[in-house]
Amino acid sequence: MGIVIIIAIIWEILLFIFSSNEYLQETQLGILQGITDVEYRGFLQIGLTLTIFYILFVGILISRESIKSDQAIIQLKGKFLLTSFILFTIGSIADSQIPLDYITLPIIRFILIFSSICFYFGFILPKWLENLLIK
Template structure:
C-alpha cells in the first residue's frame, strides 16, 4: 500500500471536479425524476447527456474523494474507464435530441456513423488497457498527477471530435430556437442553450489544453458549472425561471 500526497493545485482540481460533477448529477436526477413521471423519451436522452457529458471530469472529482478516504489513487484502468466510457453515450444521447428535431431524415445514417465510431473507440480503449501486460499509456493517456491525465492518440481525437460535434450541433439547435418568432419560451431556451454550449466548449478546451494555475482552473471549472446550469435551464426552462422572465 502506497500513500500519496497531493499538492494544492491537484487538490483544488479534485474539489472543483467533484463540485462540477455533483451539480451535473443534481440536474440530471431532477430530469430523471421528470422522465419517470412522464415517460417522455427526450427527458431520458437529456438525463444521459447531462450525466455523461462531464464524465471526463469523473476521475478528477471521484479520484479526489477516493484519495480523501484511502490516501491512494485510483488504479490506471479504472481511472481511464471512468473518464472515457461515458463520452460516446453523452454524444449519442444529445444527437437523439438534435437529429429527430431538426434533421429527422438524416437521423438513421448519422446515428449509425456515431455508433460505429463509438464501438471503434471502445475497442481501442479496451485493447490498449487490457490486451497487453500493462496498459499502453502513450496511446491512451499519461497522468500528470494522481487525479489528472493528458489523453493521447485516438482517445484524444474522439474526445475532440465529440466536443466539436456537440458544439456545432448545439449552436445550430440554439440558433433555430432563437429564430422562432411566435414563441418567446422557445427563444429564451435558445438563448440559454447557446450560452451553455459555448461556455462548455471554452471550459473544456481551457481545462484540457492550457497550462492551469489556481485562477485559470477556477475560471474554467466555473464555466463548466455554468454551462450545465444553462443547459438544464435551456432544455427544461423550469417554472421559477419562467416566473423571473415573466413567461406564461
C-alpha cells in the same frame, strides 16, 4: 447516423486495445494527475476534442431551431442552450488541452459549472426565471 455508429464501434475497439497495454495507456490515453485531474494524451485527446466539436455542432442546430420559434419561452431556452453549448466547448477544450494549475483550474471549472447552469435553464426553465426574463 450510420457513420456515427461505425466510428463509435471503431473507437471502442481502439480504446479497449489501448487500455490493455500499460505503455499504450500512458502514451495514447493519459495519466492521472492527483485525485481529480487527468492529463489526456494522443488518441484520447484527439477523440475527446472531436466529440466536443460534434456536440457543439448538434447543439447549435438545436439552439438555432429553438431561437427561430414563435414562442418567447422557447426562444429564451434556445439562447440558454446556445450559451451553454459554447461555454461547454470552451471549458472542455481548455480542460483537456491547457495544463491546469492553481490559476487556470478554478477559471476552467467555473466555465464548466456555468455552462451546466445554462443547460439547466435551457432544458428546465424555472418559473421564477421565466417570470423575471419574459415580461
